[in-house]
Amino acid sequence: KQEVTQIPAALSVPEGENLVLNCSFTDSAIYNLQWFRQDPGKGLTSLLLIQSSQREQTSGRLNASLDKSSGRSTLYIAASQPGDSATYLCAAYNAGNMLTFGGGTRLMVKP
Amino acid sequence: DTAVSQTPKYLVTQMGNDKSIKCEQNLGHDTMYWYKQDSKKFLKIMFSYNNKELIINETVPNRFSPKSPDKAHLNLHINSLELGDSAVYFCASSQVAGGFIQYFGAGTRLSVL
Numbered sequence: 265k266q267e268v269t270q271i272p273a274a275l276s277v278p279e280g281e282n283l284v285l286n287c288s289f290t291d292s293a294i295y296n297l298q299w300f301r302q303d304p305g306k307g308l309t310s311l312l313l314i315q316s317s318q319r320e321q322t323s324g325r326l327n328a329s330l331d332k333s334s335g336r337s338t339l340y341i342a343a344s345q346p347g348d349s350a351t352y353l354c355a356a357y358n359a360g361n362m363l364t365f366g367g368g369t370r371l372m373v374k375p
Numbered sequence: 376d377t378a379v380s381q382t383p384k385y386l387v388t389q390m391g392n393d394k395s396i397k398c399e400q401n402l403g404h405d406t407m408y409w410y411k412q413d414s415k416k417f418l419k420i421m422f423s424y425n426n427k428e429l430i431i432n433e434t435v436p437n438r439f440s441p442k443s444p445d446k447a448h449l450n451l452h453i454n455s456l457e458l459g460d461s462a463v464y465f466c467a468s469s470q471v472a473g474g475f476i477q478y479f480g481a482g483t484r485l486s487v488l
Binding site for chain 1: 416433477481
């Protein structure tokens with residue numbers, strides 16, 4: 265059964281820093297890996313989706329990479345801003361139409 | 376215009392009661408989901424429906440009964456509520472089943488007293 269782990273659980277950085285959020289998964293037979301953002305009291309917003317055949321995806325200041333063989337994905341945020349403060353969740357999509365979520369990384373970017 | 380909308384946003388009720396949460400999507404998607412996010416913030420799939428047909432039922436007590444009257448709606452009915460049912464419940468939809476991006480509602484915070 266797929267298990268997804270995110271490290272660190274919480275992260276606080278000053279504005280302007282580049283940062284990396286880590287995600288690992290136990291079953292490498294994934295169809296894709298997705299990154300979401302969750303703001304307090306709100307639903308999840310999809311940020312990036314990386315297909316299993318891809319190595320990375322980019323959207324603005326966000327770049328997500330995928331290494332299936334090692335069971336890892338990273339989300340790189342460049343030039344962080346206070347508006348980036350949120351919880352970031354990764355989720356692995358396996359056969360059986362299931363997304364398995366990690367526990368999230370709670371990010372705070374201080375002005 | 377909200378893509379995936381859930382009602383109510385908050386639900387406070389007593390143990391033993393029966394309650395329903397409604398979900399509607401206006402994206403024209405075929406597949407809808409219910410997730411539960413517990414107090415530790417772990418998000419877990421409960422059910423998935425594709426074109427009104429159940430395709431995932433992930434070890435959920437049979438007190439939980441999803442109902443999909445049409446592919447734009449997936450409601451969740453909970454019988455005999457227990458303290459452990461307290462959580463945030465999220466509805467989501469995707470274009471079709473099969474790893475497409477999922478769009479989430481804002482969540483329903485259920486508190487069982």
